[in-house]
Amino acid sequence: MFKSIIVISITFLFSCAESYVLKTGQTVEYKTGDNGTYHALTGVERSYSRDNINGIVSDHSTNLQWQDYYEEGKIYRTDWTAANTYCTKLHLKGVGWRLPTRYELTTIVDYSQSHPAINTTFFQVTASGTYWSSTSYMKPESANAWRTNFNDGGDYVSKKENVNFVRCVRGAK
C-alpha cells in the first residue's frame, strides 16, 4: 500500500518534470497568427545564467545545468555508448552528469537562431552540428537513438555507432 503510494508520487513527479513548454525564441511575425504574433502566450521564458569559472549554464526554467566546457576547448564527439559513459564520468564542479533526454535537449534550442540554434550569450561552446540524446528510438534496445541538430534545431534518428557531439546535463529529471 505505502509502496504503491510512493510509486504514484514518483510517477507524478516524473510526469511533471517534462510538462513545461518553453518559448521557441521566435518573436518575428512572418504572418499574422504565427509564432511571432503569439510569442508572449506560447510558453515559459527561458532564464539562463552562466558559471564562467566552471563553464556551466543553468536554466532556471527547467532546473537543469548544462555542460559548456570541454578540455582543451575540443567539443567531445563520439558514439552513443561512449557518450553516455563520458557524461556519467564527467567531473565538472562535481559529478551527477548524464546524457540529456531528447526532450531535455530540445529545451535549449532557440528557433530564432541558427548555426548554432542556441542562445550563444550563455552557451558559448556550441558546435553547429548534431548532439546525442540518451533517448533510444522507440525501444531501449534499438540500434538507433535521437540526436538534435544545432544547425537549425531539428531532431533526427542516428545509428548508435555513429559519431555525434556530446553535451552533458544534470538536475531535475
Add this chain to the structure above:
Amino acid sequence: MKTFFIMLTAASLLYGSYTSDADSQTVYDDQTDLTWEDGVNHLRAWGDAIDYCESLNIVGTGDWRLPSVNELLSIVDYNGAASAVNPAFNFLINQPHWSATTDATDSTYAWYVNFSDGYSRSFPKAVRRYVRCVRKGKLSGSQNANTATLPAIFYLLQ
C-alpha cells in the same frame, strides 16, 4: 486494491495530465494548461493552417491558434510503441503537423512535427500538412458529461 494502484500508476504514466472531451472534440492538458482541437483532419498549406486556426470556433470559443513547435512537441508520446501519437487524442494521426514556428534560416520554410515517431523538420510552407489548433486554458463550455479524467483505465479494461 493493489491492482487498482497499479492501474492508477499506469494511467498517470501514460495519460496523466490529459482530459479528452468527446462533445467539443478537444483534449485539455492540465500540465501545460493548453486545450487541443481533436477533430477531423485536413491537409492545409502553412498559411491556410494559420487562417484555419484563427477562424476556428468551438463551443463559442474563438481564440484558437496554430501551436508553436515546442507546444506541438509537448504532446508527442515518446514512449509510444507503434507511433508517437498521444493516446489521449481520438483524431490525431501519425503524419506531419504544421507548427506556427518559421525556420530562422529560410522564411519560406516552417517547422512541422511528425507523429509517426515525433521528429521535427523544417519544410516548405507551400506544402500541405495536417493541422491541430491550440488555445491557452480550459474550455469553459466543455465540463459537461463524457469527461474522462483517466482514459487509460478504459484502455486497460478492454
